[in-house]
Amino acid sequence: MPAAAAPALRETAAVPWRPRVDAARLRRRGRGWTLSTLAHTIPFLATAVLLIALEPLSFPVAAIAVVHAWGIPALYANRGANVVRPRPRAAPASERAALGLLGDLLGHEARELHARTGLAMERGRLGVWLVGEAGALLVAPGGRRVDCWCVRVDGELPSGDRTAHLLLALREDEEGFATVANLAFSGALWRLRPRLARAMRPALDAARARA
Known part of the structure; x- marks a missing residue:
């Protein structure tokens, strides 16, 4: 008897041109982000080295090039941090009721982490x-x-x-969730962490410890 097909998010039908995300595709996409970052930063670093080699007094201009090389990946990481920044709140009573319902979906540890950081931790295949x-x-x-x-x-x-x-959609179809969502940043965890709100950093540390 053939195995039942894995459930798929209905939202994936709205993006038929996107190939379904899996672990291998994520790794390839990550390498693409790394290569793109290098393509943006290496020219600035090479310019800085060349300027110093040709004329040591051009150090201020070389320093500006190095700042640009550092700043471009930082801007990407800041865009990544923006995806979990808190949004405007609804009425207090509605917020309390919604948080109670969300708490029912989480285990004790994840519920406590969400209360401290605003992020719900969920282990998946990816x-x-x-x-x-x-x-x-x-x-x-x-x-x-x-x-x-x-x-x-x-x-x-x-x-x-x-x-x-979002949590229920992720549990229903993790690969479909990643297919529908838009990738805002892919890179080193150490680069993202300083751009997160301070209250959210313990959640990132906890996820790293469990990854």
């Missing part, structure tokens, strides 16, 4: 996820790399409902 209100972070196995995914959700919902919506 790695360890940290789900926020309008996006998610995926810490890859080994804990050295993180992918940042932006997802469109109803902005009128309370924050807990937005997080619960």
